[in-house]
Amino acid sequence: xxxxxxxxxxxxxxxxxxxxxxxxxxxxxxxxxxxxxxxxxxxxxxxxxxxxxxxxxxxxxxxxxxxxxxxxxxxxxxxxxxxxxxxxxxxxxxxxxxxxxxxxxxxxxxxxxxxxxxxxxxxxxxxxxxxxxxxxxxxxxxxxxxxxxxxxxxxxxxxxxxxxxxxxxxxxxxxxxxxxxxxxxxxxxxxxxxxxxxxxxxxxxxxxxxxxxxxxxxxxxxxxxxxxxxxxxxxxxxxxxxxxxxxxx
Amino acid sequence: xxxxxxxxxxxxxxxxxxxxxxxxxxxxxxxxxxxxxxxxxxxxxxxxxxxxxxxxxxxxxxxxxxxxxxxxxxxxxxxxxxxxxxxxxxxxxxxxxxxxxxxxxxxxxxxxxxxxxxxxxxxxxxxxxxxxxxxxxxxxxxxxxxxxxxxxxxxxxxxxxxxxxxxxxxxxxxxxxxxxxxxxxxxxxxxxxxxxxxxxxxxxxxxxxxxxxxxxxxxxxxxxxxxxxxxxxxxxxxxxxxxxxxxxxxxxxxxxxxxxxxxxxxxxxxxxxxxxxxxxxxxxxxxxxxxxxxxxxxxxxxxxxxxxxxxxxxxxxxxxxxxxxxxxxxxxxxxxxxxxxxxxxxxxxxxxxxxxxxxxxxxxxxxxxxxxxxxxxxxxx
Numbered sequence: 001x002x003x004x005x006x007x008x009x010x011x012x013x014x015x016x017x018x019x020x021x022x023x024x025x026x027x028x029x030x031x032x033x034x035x036x037x038x039x040x041x042x043x044x045x046x047x048x049x050x051x052x053x054x055x056x057x058x059x060x061x062x063x064x065x066x067x068x069x070x071x072x073x074x075x076x077x078x079x080x081x082x083x084x085x086x087x088x089x090x091x092x093x094x095x096x097x098x099x100x101x102x103x104x105x106x107x108x109x110x111x112x113x114x115x116x117x118x119x120x121x122x123x124x125x126x127x128x129x130x131x132x133x134x135x136x137x138x139x140x141x142x143x144x145x146x147x148x149x150x151x152x153x154x155x156x157x158x159x160x161x162x163x164x165x166x167x168x169x170x171x172x173x174x175x176x177x178x179x180x181x182x183x184x185x186x187x188x189x190x191x192x193x194x195x196x197x198x199x200x201x202x203x204x205x206x207x208x209x210x211x212x213x214x215x216x217x218x219x220x221x222x223x224x225x226x227x228x229x230x231x232x233x234x235x236x237x238x239x240x241x242x243x244x245x246x247x248x249x
Numbered sequence: 250x251x252x253x254x255x256x257x258x259x260x261x262x263x264x265x266x267x268x269x270x271x272x273x274x275x276x277x278x279x280x281x282x283x284x285x286x287x288x289x290x291x292x293x294x295x296x297x298x299x300x301x302x303x304x305x306x307x308x309x310x311x312x313x314x315x316x317x318x319x320x321x322x323x324x325x326x327x328x329x330x331x332x333x334x335x336x337x338x339x340x341x342x343x344x345x346x347x348x349x350x351x352x353x354x355x356x357x358x359x360x361x362x363x364x365x366x367x368x369x370x371x372x373x374x375x376x377x378x379x380x381x382x383x384x385x386x387x388x389x390x391x392x393x394x395x396x397x398x399x400x401x402x403x404x405x406x407x408x409x410x411x412x413x414x415x416x417x418x419x420x421x422x423x424x425x426x427x428x429x430x431x432x433x434x435x436x437x438x439x440x441x442x443x444x445x446x447x448x449x450x451x452x453x454x455x456x457x458x459x460x461x462x463x464x465x466x467x468x469x470x471x472x473x474x475x476x477x478x479x480x481x482x483x484x485x486x487x488x489x490x491x492x493x494x495x496x497x498x499x500x501x502x503x504x505x506x507x508x509x510x511x512x513x514x515x516x517x518x519x520x521x522x523x524x525x526x527x528x529x530x531x532x533x534x535x536x537x538x539x540x541x542x543x544x545x546x547x548x549x550x551x552x553x554x555x556x557x558x559x560x561x562x563x564x565x566x567x568x569x570x571x572x573x574x575x576x577x578x579x580x581x582x583x584x585x586x587x588x589x590x591x592x593x594x595x596x597x598x599x600x601x602x603x604x605x606x607x608x609x610x611x612x613x614x615x616x617x618x619x620x621x622x623x624x625x626x627x628x629x630x
Contacts, residue, residue, distance in 0.1 A: 056471045078473065086471040090464030096277045097270065108266020109472045163471075 007034040009161050009192040010055065014064030017050050024050040026215035027064060032208075034160070037183060037193045039203045041235075042212030043243045048196050049165070051212070055194070056163055057081050069160040082110070085154035085162035085191075089169060093150050095139035099130055102138060103153060110157035124152045144175030148182060155186050162186065164195040168202065180205050200236035209235065211242050218242050263474060267482035274456065275486055285452070289444040289494050293501045296436040307391055308336045310348050312359040316340075319365035323402050327358070332394055345379065355381050356391050434509065437502040438590030439563025441495055441521065442583040443554070448491045449484075449525045450553040451546065453532030457483055458545035461536070476625050484529045491525040492518070511597030517590060520603075523610050524586040528553060530617035531582075537624040557583040585609045 010032035017025040025047045032038045042048040053059035055068055057077035066073045069083035086092075093102045100121060107117035125131050128148055133141055138149070147167060155162050164183075168176045180202065187193050195206070203209050204223050211219040211226075219226055219242055223235050232238045275282060309327055313320045316338075328335040336354055337344065348354035359377035361367065367374045378395055382388030460466040469479055495518065502508040510517075535548040559565065560574075561583035567575055578584045585606040592598045600607065 058467070058470060078475075081471060082473045084471070086468060088464050088467050090467075092465055092468040094270065094274070094465060097273055101270070101273060105266050105270045106472075108269075109263055109469070109474055111263055111473065 008032065009034045009036075009069055010038075010194065011067040012055070012064075013066070015051065015054060015061055015066050016063040017047075017054060017059065018062045023215055025054070028212070028215075028217045029064075030210055030217060030220055032161075032192055032194060034192055035187055035190045037187050037195065037205070037207045039206030039209035040194060040196045040212070041200075041203055041209055041239060042196075046212045046243075047215040048212055052163060052165060052194075052196065056084060056086055083160045085157065085159035087150050087154040087162070087164045087167050089166035089196075091146065091150065093138050093146060093153065096137060098137055099125065099134045099141070099149065102149070103156065106153045106156055112157055120156055124149075124156070128152060144171050144178075147171055147175065148179060151179065151182055151186075155191060158189075159191060161192040161194060164193065166196055166198060168197065168199065176202070200234065200239055203235040203239070211239055213242055213245070264478050264482055267469075267474065267478065268485050271456075271482055271486045275490065281452075285448055285490065286494065286497065288447075289440070289498045290501055292440055292444065293437065293498055294505065296440055307333050307394065308353065308355045309333045309395070310337045310339065310345065310354040310357040311335065312339050312342050312345065312357065313364075314340050314360070315362045315364070317363070317365040319368050320360050323360070323364075323399075326402050327395075327398055330398055333398075349379075349381055352381070356395055358395060434506075434595055435591075436563070437498065437506075437508050438587050438594060439561065439583075440502075441498050441590060442524065442561060442563060442586050443557055444494055444498060445491050445521060445525050446528045446553050446557045446583060448494055449487050449528035450532040450535070451549040452490075453483055453487050453529050454535040454539075454545040454549040455542055456487075457533060457536035458539055458542045461540070462542055477622055480533055480622060480625060483533070484526075487529060487532075488522065488525055491528075492522060495521045508594065510594055512593035512599060516599060517593045520586065520589050520593070520607065520610070523607070523614060524582060526614045527582045527610060527617060530614065530621045533621035534617065534624055537621065556581045560584065561587050563587055582610060582613055585613075 008031045010030075012031070013029050014027045015025060015029070016023065016027050028051060040048060040052070050059065054061050054073060055066055057068075057073050057080045061074055068080045071079040071083070073080050094105070097105065103121045103124060104117055107120065112120070121134075125134050128145065130141075130145065130149065133145075138146060141149070151162075151164070151167060154164075168179055171179065176199070183193050183195070183205075195202075197203060206223065208220065208222050209226065210217045219229075219238065221229065226235060226238050227233065230238045230241060232241065311324055311327070313324070324335065324338065327333050337348070342359060345354075345357050345359075348357065357377075357379040359379065361375050364374060376399065378392060380388045380391050457466070460469070466479075470476070474482075499510070499514075499517075503510065531553050532549060535552055536545050539545040539548050557563070560567075560570075560578045560581045562578065563583065567578050567584065570578070589603050589606050589610075592603050
């Protein structure tokens with residue numbers, strides 16, 4: 001599954017962001033196909049967060065261009081926002097609201113009708129097995145469920161692309177696996193999943209991964225391709241080698 | 250892939266969902282809500298009862314060694330005044346120390362012997378006025394009250410010698426110390442300003458910076474909600490809350506202290522809404538410029554509450570501030586609102602006299618709203 005296949009939902013060309021004299025993101029270019037699970041890796045401070053903020057319309061690029069869901073992020077940020085979902089690395093649900101209220105809120109914000117919200121709420125709690133907790137405050141349900149709920153809420157409006165910023169931080173391995181099952185289910189319906197992670201085993205689950213070092217993308221390909229190219233046993237090895245080379249330079 | 254996400258949005262429902270959520274936050278946080286609703290009432294009571302500068306219900310003990318027609322007149326004159334309560338009439342001063350020590354009497358009036366006779370002769374009648382002056386201010390005020398009654402009495406019954414000068418002085422001091430306005434009347438308009446500032450500026454700043462701290466604000470900003478919609482969604486519930494609290498304070502002030510409402514209630518409420526918008530925008534500005542709830546709270550306290558309490562003329566009259574400070578008060582929104590509120594409530598005047606203050610508030614509201622939306626925008630980068 002490469003960018004050559006099918007429709008492209010993310011097209012990035014020479015995207016750059018400077019803060020004063022510091023270049024956080026330095027001319028990165030890549031495409032992501034519709035329905036692809038794309039892993040966006042990089043050490044802390046490599047420029048991942050800055051790049052994502054540009055892609056989701058929170059930050060204007062200094063140079064280059066990016067199209068997400070068919071819209072230019074610099075000129076049509078509002079259209080981009082309508083067609084993407086976002087789950088931040090910090091917990092993005094309201095703890096003092098119930099499960100149902102959180103779903104209703106995000107459904108409403110994304111302009112779903114009351115009927116659609118009701119239908120999706122039922123589907124969602126059935127899928128996550130949260131029927132009994134639907135009127136419980138979110139703060140009272142376990143972290144793993146919260147993360148799965150946050151993800152489901154982020155894709156409630158069937159976005160063309162969903163951005164997940166370190167979605168599985170602090171979650172146990174079993175829940176992480178369940179979380180990735182959710183990701184695959186979502187990708188199978190045609191939603192592109194753009195995910196950052198620090199867990200390299202998760203990187204192996206991605207269709208393709210990119211590795212960012214010092215603001216540039218230094219490696220891009222399927223996990224198998226990258227391992228072959230760097231003669232490594234795992235993506236973890238590839239990552240450590242590249243990241244170390246980057247900091248040394 | 251279905252396409253509901255690309256369908257044009259209906260802003261009212263988008264905003265509606267957001268406002269609903271905000272209402273949930275407010276209603277769920279019962280502790281804060283209880284404080285917000287009870288505090289204004291407690292403040293009305295405190296300001297109304299504790300901070301009053303007028304004194305009523307003075308307990309007077311009279312020592313009248315030789316009761317006669319004149320002393321009876323004087324006593325009934327004292328008793329007829331609503332300020333005094335005639336506690337005890339005794340023929341000897343022996344009882345006085347105990348009365349004061351037990352704090353059962355505030356004032357004692359010791360009359361001379363053969364009072365009527367002396368008055369008829371035109372003699373000077375030496376009257377001793379003893380006051381509990383453990384609080385000097387109150388003591389002075391009490392003395393003035395009693396003296397004014399004495400002066401009245403003197404004018405009406407004061408035998409041969411008219412002592413015009415003394416009478417006029419007494420009358421003058423009564424004007425000063427016995428204001429026709431109750432303290433509560435003066436404080437209630439300022440109190441409304443203070444409470445509205447608290448609810449709108451402080452609470453908005455806290456609630457907005459909380460979302461910033463939790464990271465939910467980022468999610469909202471990535472959503473199709475426009476920054477102005479987020480601000481409106483944040484502000485509207487507190488506007489409603491502020492309105493409810495204004496009504497509560499006004500009702501309490503009227504029921505408990507009979508604070509008058511001589512002008513239009515509708516106009517006052519409208520002006521309150523205008524003032525609330527100004528405060529809310531200040532709250533948004535503070536939140537946009539701070540990075541934590543704690544900083545936002547401090548910022549709102551120092552930036553809005555303190556000026557409202559100290560520089561608005563609510564407690565300290567602007568005219569008695571040093572010259573350089575007086576122009577500074579012009580940037581304090583509460584200063585203008587208090588003029589408006591006092592004007593409407595106590596003087597019963599309308600927009601024909603208050604349009605200038607109203608225009609200043611409206612200008613501030615517009616300016617701050619634009620600035621708040623902008624700073625919110627700017628913060629994203």
